[in-house]
Amino acid sequence: MDMPAPDPAILGRKAELVARLAEFLPERAVIHDPAETRAYECDALTAYSCPPLAVVLPGSTEEVSRVLALCHAMGVPVVPRGAGTSLAGGALPTADSVILGVARMTEVLETSLEDRMIRVQTGRTNLSVTGAVEEEGFFYAPDPSSQLACAIAGNIAMNSGGAHCLKYGVTTNNLLGATVVLMDGTVVELGGAHMDAGGLDLLGLVCGSEGQLGVVTEATLRILPKPEGARPVLMGFSSSEVAGACVADIIRAGVLPVAIEFMDRPCIEATEAFAQAGYPDCEALLIVEVEGVEAEIDHQLGLITQIARRHDPVEVREAADEDEAARIWKGRKSAFGAMGQMGDYICLDGTIPVSELPGVLGRIGDLSAEFGLRVANVFHAGDGNMHPLILFDANAPGQLETAEALGAEILKACVAAGGCLTGEHGVGVEKRDLMDHQFAPADLAAQMEVKDVFDPAWLLNPAKVFPLAASEARRGARLAAE
Amino acid sequence: MAAAVAAATVPVSVIGGGTSGAAGRGTALSTAGLSGVRLHEPGALTLVAGAGTPLAEVEARLAREGQRLAFEPMDHRGLLGTEGAPTLGGVMAGNVSGPRRVAAGAARDFALGLRFVDGTGRVVANGGRVMKNVTGYDLVRLLCGSRGRLGVITEVALKVLPAPETQGMLVLEGLDVERAVAAMAAALGSPYEVTGAAHDPEQGRTWLRIEGFAAQVDYRLERLAAALADFGPAEVVRDADAVAGVWAGVRDVAAFHGAPGAVWRVHCRPSAAPALVARAGAEAALLDWGGGLIWLRVAEGADLRARLGAFDGHATRVRGTGPEPAAPPEAPGVAALTEGLRRRFDPRGIFDTEG
Incomplete structure (x- = not known):
């Protein structure tokens, strides 16, 4: 996995950065000892890791704003992190980046059953959102497999789905409002407790943008009455x-x-x-x-x-x-868990039209035989979101690479069948270099222009989502401007 | 379409069926040539059609397979006194939803993918035709509801849903706005899957809709009526055509058709609706979405936003005139992002934005 070389000028300013962060953050909220930053070197895509320059754990929207404003002023990249359960490397650091974790921000700010909404700080876990309202007979619908651990911040960043979205939709369909902090520290309120914000649907744009447009610190979520059975x-x-x-x-x-x-x-x-x-x-x-x-x-x-x-x-x-x-x-x-007992595996996440299931399953079987690695399929069939699991042995030289190559071919088959690379896990670093197979250059350019508007210096969650070659000129413009 | 936009030298106004009254001051650019259903896979709940396809054509096509657009798009013609035929592109560009929005979601929630032409004449595809897709940024949501300010939507892929076997409703009589909102909140907070909750203060009537299989509808109406016993006896309506008629009227705000004055559309938290209705001093009101959507008819020129004051939500004038802009004001941070996006996608300012 190629990542841009860390900027030596930033590495050289670590002490200054840490000192300035400590001016407004509590001591325990700034982690910079390499022995401790190592805990943040990867997310659930453990094949890739890189310790960050430092880690900050702010406790409020205001602190998040000050962190981002400082990093913006110093030209330091920031990698937002929810609970670190991304299967796509969405929270993978670079050596010259600051990890901004929302783990300390877990409060329920407001619950209104008559408005069927709950407002939370985004470090709160998915399941504990439901936990806050289930006694009253309500629940929060999106239910990713990692819901015990994953944070709402990451759910919004990746537009997470789950087993029940055939009926209830994914995160974007259950998100009413958000407080978003832009890279320069500006705080914007999108939507609210009402349905359908006015103006452009910036809330829908931020949801699923993989932490590259802003850091979501608070969210207003739709809650639903639990079914009788x-x-x-x-x-x-x-x-x-x-x-x-x-x-x-x-x-x-x-x-x-x-x-x-x-x-x-x-x-x-x-x-x-x-x-x-x-x-x-x-x-x-x-x-x-x-x-x-x-x-x-x-x-x-x-x-x-x-x-x-x-x-x-x-x-x-x-x-x-x-x-x-x-x-x-x-x-x-x-x-x-059962697949994990059998060895290492890569979990893919392509989605296809339901009508293409038989054909794509056949194609996966052929590819499995061709690459000599077993593939097991377990997935949400109603919405066509496949999760082929490629089994391999991480200790056998070359098998990870073979498994990744097989995974890429399977995802290309999903795209060829009218589907997409990722249904709910996100692009992250994992599928970044396959984006050219789904999108034409103009399609990717339009997305990158959105990034230009929200984060002109391309500092937020660097080297994710877009193929490095495609984003190079824009990232280069940042370096040239410094 | 791409060539037409690229060649435009004066501001253009994108027109679907022209029914929303959004025709701006620019030269009309019609999507009529982009008409036709290109794919309908009932087993995959998917339909792909050109933006200029008449909504009626889409709905008829779906009905033949026992399916529908669950977001129940409203027809603006009666309210705005416009002619023409609503198009799929217009529905998506305006994020036009109806009463079922409160349960099923808005138009934007059913958009799986789209193609659009931006202000430079560039053709962009985003999303796809599958149910779950988080590949790249979500420009689908950005374009839905953008009212032609960032680009011309040329093709849309939609998630469609099975139409229920039948529908029924409860009618509560004589509730004031506060009690009606409370009744609607209780209904929408029940497990009986209420798919419409509206209140007409003039008639003093509150309607609650249930859809599904016949036995399911009977059971749920009975249970719901029992759960709402505190709000008085409920009339059970099981004639599906009568139910459909009432909800078409709510959807299209039929009570305001032909009546004079400006019409405003207010989105708010349902619990704030009673206070907002009181502050509005309107000549007529209609509450939908359990109170989350309020239609208000006020005298021409009335300064409604000043009357409503600050609240969680926004107010848009959809008909008539007044001292304020029709669209709600944006906070500075949001306005800067909107302007930034407009400059990127329409650097020449070719899309008229007054519509």
């Missing part, structure tokens, strides 16, 4: 293609499940060995979950199983009670 059905099929066709038929029939999860044989076998969920012996299985009260659930599951039976399922297993429902989900929820 939910129940899954498990269905096994003789091939991935048949399972894929069944997904399209279910959606077409007018039933809108909250989740349709897919697992193929390699993944089923791994999770059976790990979690003994009692899954059927088949090539592919679907877990479909619907919500409502008992009568509604019966009705919807009736329609779904009727559709499934047209595809000659190996097995259809409805959950009769809570225990059976938990067992159906057990394997799916332990899938990533």
